[in-house]
Amino acid sequence: MFAEMLLAARELLAVRSPLDAELMVSDMLGAWWGRRLRRGDVEEVLGEGLVDYAAKAGTPAALTLLIAVAYLGTSRQAAKAEGAALALMESDVARPRWADRVGAVKPQGCYVSRDAYGDEDTVVCTFAYRGTPGPRPADPAPLAGGDDPHALVVVVDYNMGGMARDAWVSSEVDRLLEKAGVEAAGDPMLAFQELEPQQARALLEFAMKVTTESLVRKGPELVSDGYSAFHAFARARIKALPPGRKRPAPLLSEAPYSRDRRAMLAAEFLASDAAEHLSDPSAASRCADHIIDYGCDRDFNRPLRVSPTKCRTFLLDWLPRKVLLDPAEQEAMPHVLSSWVRFAARRTGLPEEGLKATLDAVWEATGRFTEAYRDPTTFGLDRSLVRRLLPDGDLSALPRRAFAFPFLEGLHDGVDLSALHPAEDADRRVLLEIDHAAERDRPDFAEHLAWHEEIATRLWDGDPDQMWEAAQRLLDLGHDRHEVLHVLMEIAERIGDHPDELAAALDDIADIPDEPPR
Template sequence: MSGMSPVSRARKKSSPPASPSVNGLFKDVLRDFSAVAVEPGPFDVELLASEVIGQWTEADPEERLGLELIAFAQRKITPGAAALLAALQVLAETSQERTAAAEALAVVLGRGIPEPEWAGEIGQVSVGECWRTGDVYGDESSLLCVFSRGEATLGLLALLDFTEGGRVRDLVVIEEPHEVLAEMRSQAEEDRDLVVLDKVEPVDARRLLANGIAATDALAEPDVGEDYARFHAVALAWCHCLPEPPVGDAPAAWSPAQRTEAVDLFLAEADLDDPESGREIARLLVEHSCRTEPADPLRVGPEKLARFLESLLDGETELEDEDAVAPVVLAWADWGARRGGLSDMAASALVEDVTEYLSEYLADEEDEDFSDYLDGTESTEEILAVVERRRFAVPETDTVIGDEELTDLDPGDPEQRRLLVIGAHPEYHESLAAEEFDGTDGLRLALETSVVDQLWDDEPAEVWAAAQRLTAAGATREETLDRLVAALESQLAETEEEDHLDYDLDGYREALRQV
């Protein structure tokens, strides 16, 4: 879901100054403040000041434009300069700038310019209700805080990203917060299995806002929305009007023993054919979670797992068994969903999303398109079972037949599946190319193709059950297919139709049970 969907109701952005020079920019700023200061609305001065601060922050924090603007305003001795400095002494984001603005304002007032009547109201607002809506997994949420001054009311909407420790990705000031809240309620009602809406205590809202903004500001190059800088200063000021949370200890980092315990618990409870083969990926999942979300390392969500897969593609992690990534990540999603008490629909949607991300991950790794294995699946359990069975039937989607390379074949297409079976048997390729194809070789390929088709369709079900028993006993895939082909061959019946296999189905099922 899009956590910031109400941004269309954000305060309109003022036109950027036309003057290209720094002095021209400063003159435009003072002109804007002169116009607003005459009869300002309850929030006009704060929002204009926040926008100005955002502009110089985005331009280049190292240029110290804030201090230069303050010095420029001090020299002008006008009502516009007094208005700007009265706002900056509260809203400027560094103590040096706030102190400089207060001293400059004292100079301007000392030369006969009256102090703005509204100066004492800057940064002071009354706190209303706070609400939070987001995905049921906890990857992302929108926090709406309502503030008022007199009869005027505005909302502050913050997009929180918990895949990166709860940092704020965007900030928007909303003119009609009651309408936005109505939209949030409607969305939660319409999609109650995947969207949650909760009322938040103001003290908790302050913690989320303050910690989230601090986490974003600590990044060298944060990925933020277009309004983040514009409303940053006013968001910080209003955040300080929320009740201050009690001082508490930050979540303790998990010890190596706790991380190992989490891996062991997952491997013991998850449905993996070979739990030990998944230990490396499970360990990486726990390490990633502890790094990005120390408060709740075992929480699962589609975006959180997508970020994990992205981390595997950065080239810094060398995997011993890349084939384990897909089944382990899917099992982790399923295990985490059950552990977190998610509904069946939410758990199924999670696994479907993760499956799509795995498709992209595997494509980047020049592997098969994972989604090709999932046509017609619905539930979490079914997805996991289908992937395991069909990947056993068709483990590769690239092959070579003779001198021809075939890539990105569709395992769901019976004809392309047959090519993959042929490609897996180079010992028959010369016979295939001959004018008269050897009947024995042809029968062997036809039988294996039939077994692969049966595994793909899970019909009869005894084929996959036999394959699982054989592999559990230590047989390789090739050895298992040989046993299954032998069981099918033992039940062949004569038929007058050329290139058609017929067999005794009941006898075949019994033979499979005896394999």
């Protein structure tokens, strides 16, 4: 693979501008961006491996590749690439004329196109190369003029946690800005405005960090097909913007809602005209609490923000995975959400067409909600049993908690298991002792049980997420629960109190060895 990349790097010798060279190398680095390796970090194994390979090659193409990676790569890749490039230049390896201008850009202006829903920002940052090569000025403030003007465009999606979902580069800066202004002028659902460069940097750094963290959990399918090709370029250009703001953007800097503030907002809603037709005040109150919690905890403290996408995500994705609703709440939720949309739209000034589109989306999702929301009691689980496993109402925790505590009913040695609550430490210990009664003769039973309690607690809390994911992989391969628990225990004991290392080790589990630790 490295040989093929170095062969492709010969094209760098023929390009005329540093912009073309940077985009080509960014595309190369994107070949493995967002991917995962079973052993080792992909940026270290492949990214730094490419740098080492190019350094040994020592050709003009290798030098141009190293020069670009010194600007576009990760901090470790950049440091290695810079050292290798200097060594080749001292050996009189030829380099193209544009090499001195790689990354020598100055910001020209930053802009943002926002939709009235608050679903996403399209951030546009414009740059130009300095007219002559030379060191960067101490003051990175925007300067007039420059060569090869270009714009970095990044789409930030707030329905996906504020992640950078798409990115591209345009050389037609004036046309791009003019088109965005014209579209906003003719559409009340759009706004186009200038953005302070410091604010743009904070916003984009935050968005790209969220993207990286999301990819670790869910994979590169979350972003557009072209995002990987521009990721390295975008990361480098963002660093060219002046720092200075700790908060990413006004939309992300709302003051946290305390419990009292959330309760007050719910009370205002229930007393409003929008909620007067709701027939079950008790269920409506609980549903409003869920809506407000979702807006505060999942949408950057914006419970009053409503949109078609946000409402569909809440109703068809988040609620079915995360919240245990009783039958009255299941019946009331779509109606309460429609009322909340009317209440919130008036408070935020959402245009009428936005209100109508959001209500239409809720109406369309209502029928699908009854299919998407799977009440555990429909699978034969007693509701009181579910409540014991989910005292916090976190529906997504049900499978892993049932795996950790499979014996919760019946009598054992005179103990009524239905009276024990696995959320309480003392009851949890009794349940685990009963679960492992066959191992009581072990000389190290106390220590062994303590490790079972450690794993059970981690599974209960979902800390880390990788533990239950690893357990599911092993169960899918046909291993029994006892074997799986012992493998998890062995890894936790071996890694100790190192969360990142524990998560990585659990990620690496592909199967149980022939003789699993006991």
